[in-house]
Amino acid sequence: MFKYIKMHFKSSIEYKVSFILLSISQLFNLIFSVVVILSLYNKFGVLKNINIYQCLLSLSLIDLGFYIAEFTFRGFDTFHKIIKKGNFDILLIRPENLYLQILGSEFEPTKFSRLLTGFGLLIYAFIKNGLYTNIANYFITLLCLVCCVILYASILIFGAAVSFYTIDGIEFINIFTYGTREIGEYPMGIFSKRVILLFTFFIPIACINYYPLLYMFNKESNPLFILTPFAVLIVSLISILFFNFSLKHYQSSGS
Amino acid sequence: MIGYLSYFKVRLIAGLQYKVSAIAGLATAFFWAIMFCCIYGAFYSNATIPDMSFKAIITYTWLKQAFLSLTYMNDRDSEILNSITDGTVAYELARPYNLFSWWYIKILAHKFSAAFLKFLPVILVGLIMPKPYNLSLPNSFPSFILFVISLILGAVLLCGILMIIHSIAFFTINHKGIFSISTNVMMLLSGFVIPIPLLPNIVQKLTFYLPFRLLSDSSYRIYSGNINIPDAIFDIKLQLIWIVIIIVIGYLIMNKALKKVSVQGG
Numbered sequence: 001m002f003k004y005i006k007m008h009f010k011s012s013i014e015y016k017v018s019f020i021l022l023s024i025s026q027l028f029n030l031i032f033s034v035v036v037i038l039s040l041y042n043k044f045g046v047l048k049n050i051n052i053y054q055c056l057l058s059l060s061l062i063d064l065g066f067y068i069a070e071f072t073f074r075g076f077d078t079f080h081k082i083i084k085k086g087n088f089d090i091l092l093i094r095p096e097n098l099y100l101q102i103l104g105s106e107f108e109p110t111k112f113s114r115l116l117t118g119f120g121l122l123i124y125a126f127i128k129n130g131l132y133t134n135i136a137n138y139f140i141t142l143l144c145l146v147c148c149v150i151l152y153a154s155i156l157i158f159g160a161a162v163s164f165y166t167i168d169g170i171e172f173i174n175i176f177t178y179g180t181r182e183i184g185e186y187p188m189g190i191f192s193k194r195v196i197l198l199f200t201f202f203i204p205i206a207c208i209n210y211y212p213l214l215y216m217f218n219k220e221s222n223p224l225f226i227l228t229p230f231a232v233l234i235v236s237l238i239s240i241l242f243f244n245f246s247l248k249h250y251q252s253s254g255s
Numbered sequence: 256m257i258g259y260l261s262y263f264k265v266r267l268i269a270g271l272q273y274k275v276s277a278i279a280g281l282a283t284a285f286f287w288a289i290m291f292c293c294i295y296g297a298f299y300s301n302a303t304i305p306d307m308s309f310k311a312i313i314t315y316t317w318l319k320q321a322f323l324s325l326t327y328m329n330d331r332d333s334e335i336l337n338s339i340t341d342g343t344v345a346y347e348l349a350r351p352y353n354l355f356s357w358w359y360i361k362i363l364a365h366k367f368s369a370a371f372l373k374f375l376p377v378i379l380v381g382l383i384m385p386k387p388y389n390l391s392l393p394n395s396f397p398s399f400i401l402f403v404i405s406l407i408l409g410a411v412l413l414c415g416i417l418m419i420i421h422s423i424a425f426f427t428i429n430h431k432g433i434f435s436i437s438t439n440v441m442m443l444l445s446g447f448v449i450p451i452p453l454l455p456n457i458v459q460k461l462t463f464y465l466p467f468r469l470l471s472d473s474s475y476r477i478y479s480g481n482i483n484i485p486d487a488i489f490d491i492k493l494q495l496i497w498i499v500i501i502i503v504i505g506y507l508i509m510n511k512a513l514k515k516v517s518v519q520g521g
Binding site: 017018020021022024025028031032035036039040042043044045047048171172174175179182183186190191192195 | 279280282283286287290293294297298299301302304306431432433435436439440442443448449453454455458
């Protein structure tokens with residue numbers, strides 16, 4: 001595993017200027033999200049008792065979780081390319097773990113810059129909200145983050161499984177990754193009940209950036225709210241089963 | 256001139272062949288439009304702001320999705336960029352046409368064909384959406400005419416800017432980083448990330464005379480009447496001035512690059 005990462009990293013820092021410029025350009029993603037939230041708060045004022053720092057906390061949770069998943073599971077994100085070129089057959093006959101090979105097939109070290117800034121923003125929001133006084137908050141935040149990574153990784157694996165059938169990548173899967181991330185950047189509390197329910201039972205991002213935060217901000221005292229992030233395990237179970245099922249029925253795309 | 260026109264036609268027809276990918280993009284367009292309706296709906300239910308009405312911003316959202324391919328900035332023509340890095344640009348130079356115009360036409364035709372396939376279904380769906388979340392009709396007939404003019408001029412301006420960014424590839428081998436940074440800055444200043452009226456007032460003032468606001472933001476606001484007729488005419492004049500400036504700059508940069516270009520081997 002580390003061999004793969006080291007290899008990709010070394011080959012990409014060969015072009016130093018390009019590496020730095022690309023790393024900078026990756027930061028815009030987070031800058032955009034923060035600028036949008038700050039502008040909206042500047043124009044509309046505080047929404048439904050959710051202050052700007054609470055908003056930044058849920059934004060950074062979702063974004064950082066997404067970035068980590070995209071960074072480590074990039075191979076599944078671009079999996080349709082492997083299928084399309086017929087290279088998947090090569091992976092199958094190698095005496096190496098299949099999943100490890102898919103993970104190592106594509107890796108973008110320039111995206112590392114996002115992780116650092118996302119992490120910085122999360123810590124900033126965490127401190128500004130005064131959550132550092134209670135030790136339990138550290139664990140809840142960490143749990144949310146890990147579950148967010150699992151959720152987005154599962155969606156990427158699901159998308160990869162779909163490309164077994166479609167051969168080409170489908171733009172539609174972006175709705176589940178970029179789309180849910182976009183909506184997750186806004187605090188769930190501002191939306192209507194129906195929207196919240198949709199994102200609880202369909203794609204459970206509310207379980208990451210809404211229910212646990214309610215507990216942390218003392219808006220709810222029921223400890224069950226801490227356990228909601230575990231709902232993502234259902235999604236990951238479904239997508240892993242689907243991937244394995246598709247793998248069994250895969251008939252080479254020819255090369 | 257006839258050569259350029261027929262090239263435009265050829266590229267336009269070639270672009271119209273990608274029907275399946277356009278249809279596949281529709282689902283995404285609907286989803287994003289509906290999602291932003293939800294987000295803005297949540298904010299506007301809390302307070303209203305003088306800069307932009309709820310109706311105007313919903314209309315803005317639908318129009319933005321309908322004409323996304325026409326106004327999308329982060330749109331690199333990999334054929335052009337690759338021909339610069341791998342040297343096949345030499346073949347292009349052998350043609351009896353001006354390379355700047357040739358490529359300009361290629362990018363412009365690509366934009367128009369991509370938008371042509373997609374805009375109508377999105378507009379239709381936008382029109383039949385339930386009440387507060389629907390695409391409203393144009394504010395008045397003159398504002399509709401001005402909207403069409405300013406949208407087309409916006410695309411002409413955008414292709415000029417894209418030409419400048421593409422020709423940077425002549426000066427550096429690693430064009431990816433510069434390309435990405437410049438288009439991202441453009442996105443932020445052009446109202447692509449968030450409509451200009453929702454940005455803080457000071458940023459609105461700063462972006463007023465810059466060309467980026469005129470790429471699409473101004474057109475959508477003319478449609479909904481958020482920009483009134485006299486201001487719309489001013490914006491269109493400003494667009495024309497910027498088009499001249501940008502195309503002259505792009506032309507000069509390209510000429511400078513082509514003077515220095517040396518192609519090895521064959």
